[in-house]
Amino acid sequence: MAERLITEPDLDDLAAGAAVLGTGGGGDPHIGRLLARAAIRAGGPVPLVPLGEVPDDAVAVVVAMMGAPTVMLEKVPAVEQAALAVQAVAAYLGRRPTHLICAEAGGVNALVPVVAAAGLGLPVVDADGMGRAFPELQMVMPTLYGLGATPMSIADEKGNRGIFDTVDNKWAERLARSATIDMGCAAMIGLYPMTGTQAREALVPGTLSLCAELGRVAREARAAHRDPVAAVTSLLGGVELFGGKVVDVVRRTEGGFARGEAVLEGFDGRHGELLLRFQNEHLVAVRDGEVVATVPDLICVLDAETGAAVTTESLRYGQRVRVLAAPCDPRWHTAEGLELVGPRYFGYEHDTVRVPTGPAGHPHAGHVESGARA
Amino acid sequence: MRIGIDVGGTNTDAVLMDGQSVLAAVKTATTRDVTSGINTALAALQTQRAFDPAAVYAVMIGTTHFINALVEADRLAPTAAVRLGLPATASLPPMVDWPERLVEAIAGRAYLCHGGHEFDGRRISEPREDEIRQVAGELHRHGIRSVAISSVFSPVNAEFEQRAADILTGELPGLAVSLSSEIGRIGLLERENATIINASLRELATRIVDGLVGSLEGAGIHAPLYLSQNDGTLMDVDFARRYPVATFASGPTNSMRGAAFLSGAQTCAVVDVGGTTSDIGVLRHGFPREATTEVSVAGIRTNFRMPDVLSLGIGGGSRVRGGQGDVTVGPDSVGYRLAEEARVFGGSTLTATDVAVAAGRAAIGDPGLVRDLDRSLAEAALRRIASDIADAIERVRTSPDPLPVVVVGGGSILLPDEFESGPVHRPEHFAVANAIGAAIAQIGGEVDRIFPVEPGRRQAVLDDAKQEAVDKAIAAGAKPGSVRVVEVDEVPLAYLPGNATRIRVKAVGDLQLEGGRG
Known part of the structure; x- marks a missing residue:
């Protein structure tokens, strides 16, 4: 099989698809796209290795941005900063990394491993730790497999580096969050060092090529005057829950998280309403009083016409959107998975509601081999 | 009395107003030098309604000249961008996302220096004076006369931009300096882009503004001159020389505000139906709702305030196709050839104007030429238009x-x-709504920053922000008692701890006409 490369022209689709998997959060991938472009121009295209082809003895490291995406729009991170985070954890381990891993395929973090990989001349694994976006670093599939987030590195743009070695992954989140704030809320982290064998077991496969594919189908649908939202829904194997206009948005800050609710009213001729509950991501969808989708399944809000993802921060009165729900990796629906990322973890007093799987089948079942060209 | 003038790409409109009433309104052709068209318009106002130039207390001008210069990549000065932020931001230097053509048009050069702040006001690094002096030497060597200065999180703290400006102008007296903290909001690249565009227009702005002042003096008018800004408020000529970019969207803004004024509505939707498109926007308390997303101008992403205007491909010249059940209108149009191609003018293309005439909505051209048109088709087409606009x-x-x-x-x-x-x-008078929008403009002040909002302090923080906006409006020349807050927007930021909230407040007031800066 010919080696797949992530090249400059792939980045637009990759970023557009990452915004969809961001489920309203994860940060605008625009800066990530510009950084990846700069890194690829300097260091060349980045090989994308299918998860199944990662050798058993690979030394793989997750690399991600931690902090506030809004800050990243202002204090733009450096390409070297991502590479530095990888080097710092590698030095602590005393091993040379062979592969880089994406923490979350949703939002700006889908692009960060590409930035680091181009800078370091390493390949990126076509997989991620979530299959979507989540707000905390222990919320990854490797946690379910007992893998430690640490030893973990953190690096800022000034050259400061730190290493954490913690008793569990929630401690890693807590300590790294404090350091991130002191570092100015746009830190890079290198974490979850793992072997190829562990990676193949504990990651969500095919998600970077899924991002590229999502971007591509939406773009091609727009060009051919077909429905981009339908194309995205079908590729994710999801269902469209609702189409309507945002008629109310309420935001408040609670416990450090921006919590909000948006009410959507159905398009002309279709009655009913949809209530969206969001924090950093869209987490719960309630249609006419009935909970129809919840985290950990994906709830994506897309512009009704262009199919572009709408973030929780940009939701406002009058937007015309369509809401789709798509199944997450089924392992999130185990008891351990739900304890980590279920609705109750986010403070909602109800169980998870799974979306029925659409005709295209499960999105993470390896279908991305066909036609993906990230 | 006051005079409002709108210099569009095609027409220069002028109105003479006294209080709420329009005394005279004229339409003339725009000229390339701008000023001779304005001279013609002023003379035409005199002809329509003789007035004493000394009785004019203010002149307000809205112009699309500067945005057109950018779009045409013409008349732009060689420009440098100096960014304070090292060691942060180095991977994406200024103009990294610009079309090559425009970087060439401004002979753009980029310099990265130390400085910048964190989101909470701490310093990323201290600016280095020697570094900035070195940049001054480079600017001198390359003959650059205009510079854009940006600093990371300057909307939180602008001290470093100011300090760099002082050092540069100390070395290079006469250097034109544009500060990003005066122009845009959070979002370094977009704010910096707007600042660089501004810097490239500075020399043109000086020429145009001097020309405008000259035109008025030539007409015997010694009243202060103001230019319209994107948000529908005014800036004085000194500010206009320094911040021409703030005029970019004044065209649609003035048109919407003028239309609202003429109708007496403060909060309304304005639909401007032209030959090819319809522009739809909303005014809230007399000001246009602004776009919340980045706005691309000539292929450059910027984030300065622009009215949120939706354009639809429906106008008087839109082609009408299909039958009663599946009729479509636009988006293509016969445009300026309406007077030849429309059926009511003897042409062979069925246009939106033809169906309006056939349905008895208007008498244009020869209604006899569309008498054979199926009335129910005409009504279906008009229903289609109404439903798309609605x-x-x-x-x-x-x-x-x-x-x-x-x-x-x-x-x-x-x-x-x-x-x-x-x-x-x-x-009435809707044909000169732009000029009226300019004439009725007020003075504004604005705050847009990230504030840490401690529990129980929300109201106090909001009150402080409102007072700051009011103070800014007064400092810009508004009459103190007349200033009111017209817009408050607060959004808690995702993933940011400490209840960081972005608060935007806008205050406006009437022009201080006597004493002070008036």
């Missing part, structure tokens, strides 16, 4: 409250007298 109005609404609709423009005959959202107003 849809667009729904999209720009900002609240579920009833919303009056003001329609202007030559194509407004296509629209019904009522929409579901509210009644339709068709004001």
Whole structure:
């Protein structure tokens, strides 16, 4: 099989698809796209290795941005900063990394491993730790497999580096969050060092090529005057829950998280309403009083016409959107998975509601081999 | 009395107003030098209604000249960008996302220096004076006379931009300096882009503004001159020389505000129906709702304030196709060839104007030429237009409250007298709505920053922000008692701890006409 490369022209689709998997959060991938472009121009295209082809003895490291995406729009991170985070954890381990891993395929973090990989001349694994976006670093599939987030590195743009070695992954989140704030809320982290064998077991496969594919189908649908939202829904194997206009948005800050609710009213001729509950991501969808989708399944809000993802921060009165729900990796629906990322973890007093799987089948079942060209 | 002038790409409109009434209104052709067209317009005002130039207390001008210069990549000065932020931001230097053509048009050069702040006001690094002096030497060597200075999180703290400006102008007296903290909001690249565009227009701005002042003096008018800004407020000539970029969207803003004024509505939707497109926007308390997303100008992403205007491909010249059941209107149009191609003018293309005439909405051209047209088809086409426009109005609404609709423009005959959202107003003088929008403009002040909001302190923080906006309006020349807060927006930021909230407040007041800066 010919080696797949992530090249400059792939980045637009990759970023557009990452915004969809961001489920309203994860940060605008625009800066990530510009950084990846700069890194690829300097260091060349980045090989994308299918998860199944990662050798058993690979030394793989997750690399991600931690902090506030809004800050990243202002204090733009450096390409070297991502590479530095990888080097710092590698030095602590005393091993040379062979592969880089994406923490979350949703939002700006889908692009960060590409930035680091181009800078370091390493390949990126076509997989991620979530299959979507989540707000905390222990919320990854490797946690379910007992893998430690640490030893973990953190690096800022000034050259400061730190290493954490913690008793569990929630401690890693807590300590790294404090350091991130002191570092100015746009830190890079290198974490979850793992072997190829562990990676193949504990990651969500095919998600970077899924991002590229999502971007591509939406773009091609727009060009051919077909429905981009339908194309995205079908590729994710999801269902469209609702189409309507945002008629109310309420935001408040609670416990450090921006919590909000948006009410959507159905398009002309279709009655009913949809209530969206969001924090950093869209987490719960309630249609006419009935909970129809919840985290950990994906709830994506897309512009009704262009199919572009709408973030929780940009939701406002009058937007015309369509809401789709798509199944997450089924392992999130185990008891351990739900304890980590279920609705109750986010403070909602109800169980998870799974979306029925659409005709295209499960999105993470390896279908991305066909036609993906990230 | 005051005079409002709108210099568009095609026409220069002028109005003479006294209080709320329009004494004279004229339309003349725009000239490339701008000023001779204005001279003609002023003379035409005199002809229509003789007035004493000494009785004019203010002149307000809206112009699209500067945005056109950018779009045409013409008349732009060699420009440098200096960014304070090292060691942060180095991977994406200034102009990294610009079209090559425009970087060349401004002979753009980029310099990265130390400095910048964190989101909470701490310093990223201290600016280095020697570094900035070295940049001054480079600017001198390359003959650059205009510079854009940006600093990371300068909307939180602008001290470093100011310090760099002092050092550079100390070395290079006469250097034109544009500060990003004066121009845009959070979002370094977009704010910096707007600042660089501004810097490239500085020399043109000086020439144009000097020309405008000269024109007025030539007409015997010694009243202060103001230019319209994107948000519908005014800036004085000194500010206009320094911040021409703030005029970019004044065209649609003035048109919407003028239309609203003429109809008497403060909160309304404005639909401007031209030959090819309809522009739909919303005014809240007399000011246009602003776009919340990045706005691309000539292929450059910027984030300065622009009115949120939706354009639909529906106008008087739109082609009408299909039958009663599947009729379509636009988006293509016969445009300026309406007077040759439309059926009512003896042409062979069925246009939106033809169906309006056939349905008895208007008498244009020769109504006899469309008498054979199926009346139910004409009505189906008009229903289609009404429903598309009503849809667009729904999209720009900002609240579920009833919303009056003001329609202007030559194509407004296509629209019904009522929409579901509210009644339709068709004001007089709508052909010069832009100039009226300029003439009625007020002075504004604005705050847009990230504030840490401690529990229980929300109201106090909001009050401080409001007072700051009011103070800014007064400092810019508003009459103290007249200033009121017209917009408050607060959004808690995702993933950011400490209840960081972005607060935007806008205050406006009447022009201080006597004493002070008036």
